[in-house]
Amino acid sequence: MELHQAQEAIVADNHRFRVVVCGRKFGKTTLSSVEIIGKAIAKNNRRVMYVAPTLGDARRLMWDRLRGAFKSAVTKENDTRLELRVKTVEGGESDIFLGSWELVNNYRGDEFDFIIFDEVQEYRNFWEGWQEAMRPTLTPRKGEAIFEGTPKGFDHLYDLYNLEYTDTDFKSFRFSTYENPWIPVEEIEKAKTELTEDRFAQEYLAEFRKSEGLVFKEFSREQHVFDTEITGFSDYLAGVDFGYTNPTAIPHIIVKDEKFYVIRELYRTGMTDDEVGDYIASQRFNKVYPDPEAPAAIEVLKRKGVNVRDVKKGKDSIQNGIQHMRELFKQNRLFIHKSCVNLISELEMYSYPEKSPYRNANENPQDEYNHAIDAVRYVVNSHTMSKPFVPQPFRDKTVEIWNGR
Secondary structure (H helix, E strand, C coil): CCCCHHHHHHHHCCCCEEEEEECCCCCHHHHHHHHHHHHHHHCCCCEEEEEECCHHHHHHHHHHHHHHHHHHHEEEEECCCCEEEEECCCCCEEEEEEEEHHHHHHHCCCCCCEEEECCHHHCCCHHHHHHHHHHHHHCCCCCEEEEEECCCCCCHHHHHHHHHHCCCCEEEEEECHHHCCCCCHHHHHHHHHHCCHHHHHHHCCCCCCCCCCECCCCCCHHHHEECCCCCCCCEEEEEEECCCCCCEEEEEEEEECCEEEEEEEEEECCCCHHHHHHHHHHHCCCEEEECCCCHHHHHHHHHCCCCECCCCCCCCHHHHHHHHHHHHHHCCCEEEECCCHHHHHHHCCCECCCCCCCCCCCCCCCCCCCHHHHHHHHHHCCCCCCCCCCCCCCCCCCCCCCCCC
């Protein structure tokens, strides 16, 4: 497979973790297949994996391409599990696996020498899946990884792209569609006339832009993200958006001088109501604002001695809560600690549906990228500023705090 110059620069780099941000039709699928083939055949007993958003994506993008590339070098094939065993240049064999981010927790305990993560911007709960499930699979073999994607707002792909400034294991690349000499320039220019400026910049120029239809346009990392310790606060609060398959989101919020500060977050899938209750009880919040549509989970909180407060939720509660949060950002009265990467990502991804002739003017945003946002909304829309209280010490030694990194 012939590579163009930009692809060759990526292949030649020897950093352990490479982040490739590129425009559509840059050639990342070809790049992925070349990397997989090279890693698999170089040594015996290699375990190489390709991860797409879904198994259907993995089959469509990579399965036939790899089978065709290896041809007679395939010694074993499982079409159901999407696995290949291939001959190596050392005379032995290596294994190639195709998987999906949807099944990321199924790969816990496995071991890999090399993983390609494709279309990373589409991965839900990225930091949890990477840190808990996939990063440990590379540890026993000192494995490597490539993260590939096209910008979709300032999400986890953006944070990955910037890790090269703080972690020497990372190297980032950004290339536009124009870098692929086999894509006619006139086709790219035609797309430019058909798309909005922001969408063309993201899809073809690989530039990070705020999502179209963004709900919280007032939020700014420069203005509303802080990294200092806040002392002398009057209230220690929590909102709770319950989940299991979707993450449970619990922002820790303090109130000082009529301002809200989100100082940390829990953002984790697979938590039972009892586990959520134990976690919240251990943190000694003086008020907790849970999603009122989870009565069974709320009863668990009450049994554990949590001071549960009523949350205003009705016909227009989502729109009213969003408006309240937007006003707080405008007035510089809502701030987010830099460790709350999941909340920050949601604020930069939560969007309204694309405009259409049938759209209702009062339509709610799309029901995604909103778990931590909803939990914050429960607090700011329901809490009344109160007299100072004396907070009890945190007890975190036996409780795991998930900040997404």
